Amino acid sequence: MNFPYEKEFRTYCKQKKKLADSTISLADKSVTTFWNYYAANVDSDANVNDVRAGDIRNFLASLETKLHFKSNTVNKYLSHIKMYFVFLSEYNYIITYPLLSLRGNKFDRKQKYIINWMPYLPDLIKIKDIHPETVKMMAAIAAGFKPKEIVVLKTNDLLKHVDNDEVKQYIKDHTDYSKSADPYIFARKNGEPYASDFNINQRIAPDRQIIGMQLTTHKLRMSFVYSILSDHQLSDNQILKTLRITLKSLTYYRKNMTLYVETEDFKLD
Template sequence: MKIVYPYQDAFERDLAQRDIAQATRDEYTSTLKDFFHYLENFNPTYQREHRVNQLQTQDVEQYLAMLTDSRQILNATYNKVLSHLNVYFKFLFSHNWTPYLPTLDLKSKPKEETRPVNFHWVDDLADLLADSRLHVYTRAVLLLTAHGYPARVYLHPNFTATLKTSDWPADQQAFLQTWHRFVAPLQDRFQCADWLLKQRAAADPHLTLPGLHKYLRPDEAIVGFRLSPSTLYQGYLVNYLRRHPRLSDREATQQLHLEPDSIDYYRKLARQAL
């Protein structure tokens, strides 16, 4: 097993002894790996000596602020990450491996109110694509989502190699001309045929999900609804199910590439939207 954070072996043994499910233990690993990766790259305190016993509250606050500001995480995700870090540092403190509890004074965030899924944006796609105030990345995300592609698919390398757009409607073809004029220089620079590419030199030219959020977030003030790729995709699914109420569960899961146990959830959202 590759060690990705300090005292990983001992901490994982402790979690196992407490009969914590493997899926939850994997979440701890993901959180702590990301936390220490961030510290190695952006935190002077940790960069100097890579000593976990030097970390204090402001070091954890810096990481949580990055998650909130750059990655636009929800309060529920913030609270989960804080909980993971709190359990980890309490473990270190109990073994005298750190003299501090840097999470002691950090508070969880209030539960956010559930907002209805916006499915109307799919019906307004033509107007959205024609709105030059929106960044081309925003409009490309809307277009791809409206054709049923989630972010994990359209951000994957080589996705556009099999993307067929010739039969898309005229208003979408008009935007595609704008899009290709924008992306062609980036494709030439990186020698990459994919669509969602970084605008600065990089070893990996593909735009990441956090990087994509930086373009989407400012445009929310223009459109008046959330542009998070996951939220947009939920809206697309609800819109599709509203338009096709006679689809069987099997047909819906096949056409929308959903897991069978999630179709009831989206059907419920579609019924609520009626």
């Protein structure tokens, strides 16, 4: 399977990076191998804008655990994948660069996620300096909404899925209704939604120090996914319904949880 913008990437390597044809072929092979891995594990049509650092970490870890590649070989794959995503970002083919957390040619074999934070939302709203956007984001994730849905999520749609009255009232009290009777939970000054979650993630990032966990739409979604998977009282059908994923994705997440993920229960100091 060809990866997105393959022809343009090869031209970039040749004309801008001045790489030899043999090096370009190696980079092409690395990116193709990654893309085939990624495309085989997503719900629907693979979109390069949806790739996250965790997907790349899992791929690199699979090279070690399944194919028994040595570290220097894995690092070559990482270098080529980084070059590919730098190219995509530089030419605006993607909105968010996914490799900021993969510095140098090293990566954590285990991803750490804080789980089971959802019941603490009523306590979080009582924290003096917490940003309302953080509470809204966590409430939306806890309600099962996916990152793409949250960017264009309306307030009333969120409130329908919030059971706690205090949290529901907090969201109402910290929502600007001047532009609409049913505004987006994250809106620009003109009332329109953001084009992506980049600005939202920047606004909630400072609360990481308060809450003690990473705060991005993707990280929160994955911590929610692994929270649900850690509940052994739930049947497969209940998990599929709660997460709104396919059986294929459930298998993928379970494999990740076994091989590549470390979890820790949420604690509020």
